[in-house]
Amino acid sequence: MVVLNKIYTRTGDDGTTALGTGERRPKYDLRVSAYGTVDETNAAIGVVRLHLAHAPELDRMLGLIQNDLFDLGADLAVPQREGKAERLRVLASQVERLESDIDTLNAPLAELTSFILPGGTPAAAHLHVARTICRRAERIMVELAARPEPVSDAGIQYMNRLSDFLFVASRAQNNNGARDVLWVPGANR
Numbered sequence: 001m002v003v004l005n006k007i008y009t010r011t012g013d014d015g016t017t018a019l020g021t022g023e024r025r026p027k028y029d030l031r032v033s034a035y036g037t038v039d040e041t042n043a044a045i046g047v048v049r050l051h052l053a054h055a056p057e058l059d060r061m062l063g064l065i066q067n068d069l070f071d072l073g074a075d076l077a078v079p080q081r082e083g084k085a086e087r088l089r090v091l092a093s094q095v096e097r098l099e100s101d102i103d104t105l106n107a108p109l110a111e112l113t114s115f116i117l118p119g120g121t122p123a124a125a126h127l128h129v130a131r132t133i134c135r136r137a138e139r140i141m142v143e144l145a146a147r148p149e150p151v152s153d154a155g156i157q158y159m160n161r162l163s164d165f166l167f168v169a170s171r172a173q174n175n176n177g178a179r180d181v182l183w184v185p186g187a188n189r
Contacts (some may be wrong), residue, residue: 001038020078020087034151035076037137043172044130051123058169060099065162067096072155076141079150090155093154098161100139100168105168110177116167120174127170134163 016024017032025032045062052059078087087121118128138159145151171177 019072024030030140030147031079031149033117034140034144035038035073037133037140037157038069038073038076039136041130041134041159042066044071044126044133045069048123048126048130051121051126055123055173058105058172061165061169064097065165068158072158075155077154089152090158092154092157095154095157095161098158098165102161102165103166105165105172106154108176109168109171110180112171112177112180114182114184116171116179117183118170120170123173124179127166127173131163131166131170134159134166138163 012027015027017027019031041128045066049059049062052062068090071088071094074088075090078165118132119125138156141151141156141159145156174180
């Protein structure tokens with residue numbers, strides 16, 4: 001278990017931060033950006049949950065996701081290394097749970113006939129913000145993997161599914177799509 005007695009250490013005053021391996025990297029390092037943006041996604045989901053008193057099942061799902069995102073942050077903070085003991089990694093089963101939850105939320109939704117503009121209810125609007133942050137985290141993780149730096153396939157898949165989950169959840173929070181704000185191409189010409 002992690003014990004945090006002292007919050008400031010001054011070790012990052014030189015513009016570096018430590019990975020879980022102890023290796024120091026610049027704070028602008030792509031790996032640090034990846035797990036920082038995963039953390040940002042998690043914080044945005046925390047704001048969504050403030051608006052879900054009427055939706056306990058979605059709140060429960062998002063609570064599981066928030067924990068998964070900490071797992072993913074740990075996964076990214078401790079790169080896989082040859083000959084070293086395996087650390088906490090995101091698993092395919094976590095991706096599969098997300099897919100199941102997407103299917104559950106998607107089943108009652110109205111058919112989608114246009115692209116959707118972020119909006120509708122407060123919960124839906126905040127879910128769209130979380131979705132866009134999630135997509136940024138996924139792009140950073142894919143770029144990191146292309147460097148090549150070790151990034152788990154399941155971690156990238158998780159973020160890809162999570163953005164889909166957040167989109168479907170936003171529609172669910174918009175009265176199953178009835179309150180979606182639809183894009184009207186060229187409406188303001």
